Amino acid sequence: MSFSRRDMLKVGVLGSTGLTLPDLLRAREASPRARSLAKDTSIVWLWLQGGAPQIETFDPKMTAPSDYRSMVGALGTSVPGVEFGGCLPKLAKQAQDLSVVRSFHHTNGDHLGASHFVLTAHDAPGGSKRQLKPSFGSIASKVRGVSHPATKVPTFVRIKPTVSFDFDQPLWLGAPNAPVDVTGPAKENLHVTPATGRIADRRSLLKQLDRVRRNIDQTGAMEGLDSFDQQAVDLVLGTSKHAFDIGREDPQTRARYGSGLGEHLLTARRLCEVGCGFVTITYGWAPKPAETPFAWDMHLGPSQPNAPAMKKQLEAIFPMFDHAISTFIEDVAQRGLTEKILLVITGDFGRTPKINDFGGRDHWPGLSTLAFSGGGLKMGQVVGTSSEKAEHPTSSPYQPKDLMATLFHVLGIDPELQYPDFSGRPQYLLPVGAQPIHELT
Secondary structure, eight states: OOOOHHHHOOOOTTTTEEEEHHHHHHHHHSSSGGSSOSHHHSSEEEEETTTHHHHHOOOOTTSSSSSSTTTTOOEEOOOOTOOEEEHHHHHHHHHGGOOOEEEESSSSSHHHHHHHHHHHHOOOOOGSSSSSSOOHHHHHHHHOOOTTTTTOOOEEESSOOGGGGGGGOOOGGGGSSSOOEETTTHHHHTTTOOTSSSSSGGGGOOOHHHHHHHHHHHTTTTTOOHHHHHHHHHHSSSGGGGHHHHHHHGGGHHHOOOSTTTHHHHHHHHHHHTOOOEEEOOOOOOTTTTTTSSSTTOGGGGTTTTTTHHHHHHHHHHHHHHHHHHHHHHHHTTTTTTTTTEEEEESEEEOOOOOOOTTOOOOETTOEEEEEEEOOOOOOOSSEOOOOSSSEEEEEEEOOOHHHHHHHHHHTTTTTTTEEETSEEEEEESSOOOOOOOOTO
């Protein structure tokens, strides 16, 4: 098998940007290294699409009237006096490794508008479906560079996209800082793509990579390539691609994580371990997606006439959630990565405190699920308080901009950082008045 210089330049196009790996690497080099992150840390962003109920997750309110309190009960945790929802037994035992914010809120009750608000820390007036500000992951990529300088693993990776992740784009930070989509074309582009017909069976590519490298060395095909082209070939033919392949994981560890969300969190851990800066994952489960179009979106009634009872849906969605997150926290700790990797658990908004006439809960931005684990933050606590019926914050109210400031703190990004927008006007990335959640720092 022989590869020409043209073949080498055809190595992977990432995502939908139409940019080649050499393009992305040049973009990284173009970013002043003075903007590099001060900390070699990573964020794993677990997005609960549709709005997980804050009451059934981490604020069960068992002293509230029956039509407000958690419909799945509550469990005591390893932190004295703190209860979690009744379907989270493993996380309840690990509460010392979590910090739960019971006062996280915003003002947008529309799925897309709320998603934009939480994913960018900026509201979308009028329920705009167009992204207005750069996403957190794209900011990390812009500051750190699109790939790790040593391992070449991408800085911003998206696992299992959802409708909300239409708002994870870089905008004026530049197309190279878009997420690498593990489930899309980028996964295939981590393999060599020679001219049509050169290899009949694409599935044989991984087995042939070592042969390809030897052939490149023998034929001198690398001669004449600039340093960025060489880096691109190193990424594809090097070892960083292995981080995406959970088949290389220890079988016992893989079995511990399980399937679905477990596999996604395992992939995230593998990526962060070799220098990925920001990984987004979504989790939602629906027994019949056509009947419950948004997981966690449990209105019931006329809008979801055939949906199972909310309690039944929660009892189906929580076991994988509880097990996978618990396993991730344990695994990260066992590998000595707790200070390096921050897990963030949140979604577009919460659910109405009062159970509606159909036995479900509607949209409620007044309070929302938010929990953290690791990242060098202070764990084993509840931050803020909510009203007796989980309607609104009663102390330490925090908004999406404060969540963004907390991520900046963990990643070591200058809160005063500015980049020019499409018109060339400098724009602060962090909204005015944003402050890290001080109880965590």
